[in-house]
Amino acid sequence: MNNLFVYCEIEDGIIADVSLELLTKGRSLANQLNCKLEALVIGSNLQGVEKQIFPYGADTVYLVDDARLYPYTSLPHTSVLIKLFKEQKPQICLMGATSIGRDLGPRVSSALHSGLTADCTSLEIGPHEEKKAGKVYENLLYQIRPAFGGNIVATIVNPECRPQMATVREGVMKKEIFDKNHQGTVVNLKASDYVSDSDFVVDVIERHMEKSKVNIKGSPIIIAGGYGMGSKENFKLLFDLAGTIGAEVGASRAAVDAGFVDHDRQIGQTGVTVRPKLYIACGISGQIQHIAGMQESSMIIAINNDENAPINTIADYVITGNVEDVIPKLIKYYKKNSK
Amino acid sequence: MSLKIIVLAKQVPDTRNVGKDAMTAEGTVNRAALPAIFNPEDLNALEQALQLKEQNPGTTISLLTMGPPRAAEIIREGLFRGADGGVLLTDRAFAGADTLATSYALACAVKAMGEFDLILGGRQAIDGDTAQVGPQVAEKLNIAQVTYAEKIEKIENGESTIKRRLERGVEVVKAKLPLVVTVNGTADECRPRNAKLIQKYKYAKTNSEKQNIDVSEQALYEKRPYLNLTEWSVKDVEADLEQVGLSGSPTKVKRIENVIFQAKESKQISDSDNDSEELVKELIANHTIG
Numbered sequence: 091m092n093n094l095f096v097y098c099e100i101e102d103g104i105i106a107d108v109s110l111e112l113l114t115k116g117r118s119l120a121n122q123l124n125c126k127l128e129a130l131v132i133g134s135n136l137q138g139v140e141k142q143i144f145p146y147g148a149d150t151v152y153l154v155d156d157a158r159l160y161p162y163t164s165l166p167h168t169s170v171l172i173k174l175f176k177e178q179k180p181q182i183c184l185m186g187a188t189s190i191g192r193d194l195g196p197r198v199s200s201a202l203h204s205g206l207t208a209d210c211t212s213l214e215i216g217p218h219e220e221k222k223a224g225k226v227y228e229n230l231l232y233q234i235r236p237a238f239g240g241n242i243v244a245t246i247v248n249p250e251c252r253p254q255m256a257t258v259r260e261g262v263m264k265k266e267i268f269d270k271n272h273q274g275t276v277v278n279l280k281a282s283d284y285v286s287d288s289d290f291v292v293d294v295i296e297r298h299m300e301k302s303k304v305n306i307k308g309s310p311i312i313i314a315g316g317y318g319m320g321s322k323e324n325f326k327l328l329f330d331l332a333g334t335i336g337a338e339v340g341a342s343r344a345a346v347d348a349g350f351v352d353h354d355r356q357i358g359q360t361g362v363t364v365r366p367k368l369y370i371a372c373g374i375s376g377q378i379q380h381i382a383g384m385q386e387s388s389m390i391i392a393i394n395n396d397e398n399a400p401i402n403t404i405a406d407y408v409i410t411g412n413v414e415d416v417i418p419k420l421i422k423y424y425k426k427n428s429k
Numbered sequence: 430m431s432l433k434i435i436v437l438a439k440q441v442p443d444t445r446n447v448g449k450d451a452m453t454a455e456g457t458v459n460r461a462a463l464p465a466i467f468n469p470e471d472l473n474a475l476e477q478a479l480q481l482k483e484q485n486p487g488t489t490i491s492l493l494t495m496g497p498p499r500a501a502e503i504i505r506e507g508l509f510r511g512a513d514g515g516v517l518l519t520d521r522a523f524a525g526a527d528t529l530a531t532s533y534a535l536a537c538a539v540k541a542m543g544e545f546d547l548i549l550g551g552r553q554a555i556d557g558d559t560a561q562v563g564p565q566v567a568e569k570l571n572i573a574q575v576t577y578a579e580k581i582e583k584i585e586n587g588e589s590t591i592k593r594r595l596e597r598g599v600e601v602v603k604a605k606l607p608l609v610v611t612v613n614g615t616a617d618e619c620r621p622r623n624a625k626l627i628q629k630y631k632y633a634k635t636n637s638e639k640q641n642i643d644v645s646e647q648a649l650y651e652k653r654p655y656l657n658l659t660e661w662s663v664k665d666v667e668a669d670l671e672q673v674g675l676s677g678s679p680t681k682v683k684r685i686e687n688v689i690f691q692a693k694e695s696k697q698i699s700d701s702d703n704d705s706e707e708l709v710k711e712l713i714a715n716h717t718i719g
């Protein structure tokens with residue numbers, strides 16, 4: 091009772107990175123709250139899956155194993171969460187802000203009338219006072235998220251309703267092993283106790299999932315382009331530089347919206363959050379929503395022909411000039427000076 | 430088979446291009462400087478509805494929007510593109526609603542609109558980016574949902590075939606009606622306004638918008654009833670006051686901060702060959718690259 095739950099996503103028998111990141115965050119929040127960290131996996135052929143979860147510090151792993159529960163569909167998974175949460179009364183539930191978590195979370199929160207905050211970029215524990223009602227709450231979950239296109243940051247709390255629910259995008263929280271020998275309890279729940287036949291109203295008749303082709307999150311060097319790159323063709327320059335120095339190419343939302351590159355390269359609040367060793371921002375003006383996704387980079391180089399571009403204020407090096415001129419020079423002098 | 434379709438649409442500030450003029454001297458957002466637009470993915474949803482209408486003769490499309498009185502613009506915009514009617518849900522009691530209180534109000538309005546086969550809406554609105562209202566409306570109405578739809582391929586014998594575009598793949602699902610479907614921005618772009626429909630509906634107004642019209646104008650609305658846009662309050666949709674607006678919202682905004690980033694001391698470099706080479710040498714020397 092009163093514990094912290096993480097809904098874990100599973101694809102091809104592998105727990106999703108975002109779920110492991112949430113377990114890591116959940117472990118530290120649970121320590122602060124002095125409660126248990128509990129994981130929930132719903133799917134098919136789940137035997138042994140707890141081995142992937144316990145190292146991240148979960149005290150309990152609930153498994154609901156039934157052939158009909160994979161691939162994910164909304165109503166059966168919703169039914170499990172609603173019933174389990176009515177029994178277990180968790181204080182917090184975290185899930186990935188993925189196409190599953192963003193389908194499941196709102197439906198569960200509506201059924202339980204518990205508040206849900208989407209796409210949190212930070213989660214903290216703290217007190218809250220409702221001045222009008224004259225009530226003080228201890229140990230609420232601060233659900234911190236950008237709003238209004240990233241121009242403001244809002245802290246949201248759910249004073250009365252439980253569980254306090256939040257979704258978080260992949261890459262926002264850090265994934266860290268808590269203890270590789272950590273062991274907890276496995277609880278197998280009988281699917282038929284939680285799901286009814288009438289929940290199976292949507293049939294998945296075709297499914298093609300791909301492993302992410304680009305691994306921006308894991309790359310130590312990122313060359314990112316913005317709307318200022320001007321065209322898809324000019325983005326090739328960035329791929330050239332990336333190929334030369336061993337980097338990945340990222341992009342701002344504006345560049346993705348303009349069709350210069352695919353969405354899986356988007357960096358920022360609505361894309362991935364990155365923390366590379368080196369970040370080279372090319373033709374990126376530096377909208378807040380982009381900066382929030384890369385400001386923890388160890389070193390930032392901004393290349394822009396606008397010397398007043400906001401991104402320059404957070405850059406370690408500012409090159410004022412045309413990207414089309416500067417990038418070929420960087421390639422040329424890298425080739426000349428590297429062994 | 431003719432269908433009754435409801436399209437959920439929201440008027441939103443255009444947050445995609447917040448320029449320098451949209452920020453005040455204190456660094457806060459000047460909302461008045463941002464144009465109010467039809468939420469982009471709601472337009473994708475409207476296009477799916479219009480395509481279904483072409484494939485299924487006799488189909489009707491009604492828009493449903495919640496917002497201040499000026500959100501009537503959304504209904505007109507939908508009529509210009511081929512919708513058949515619409516409802517504006519507007520009441521001060523709805524103010525301050527989070528997604529759950531919004532979904533409750535919309536579900537009450539849907540019930541008041543009568544029978545339906547399909548509810549369509551954008552995956553998410555650009556002012557909140559939450560993607561919560563679609564699934565929550567579905568739950569409040571106790572019907573199934575299909576989110577992240579890219580194409581409603583067909584509807585036959587009360588069963589839909591829908592292609593979903595997920596982050597890492599594609600799914601095709603079959604689902605029985607009634608259903609809530611939320612549509613991605615990757616779906617077909619909405620057709621433009623139709624000149625004939627603009628002529629037909631340009632004077633379409635809600636009661637609030639008709640407050641200051643004269644007698645001759647009134648006659649127009651009596652002669653052409655389709656120009657009267659429906660405007661509903663909390664009472665009209667029989668919503669429970671405790672469940673709408675701020676009081677119906679489990680989430681509370683504790684604090685709002687403007688985003689200010691810690692400025693660093695930046696080193697300025699020219700785009701000359703010499704500076705470029707020096708920078709590259711430095712990055713190699715300190716093992717940042719190479």
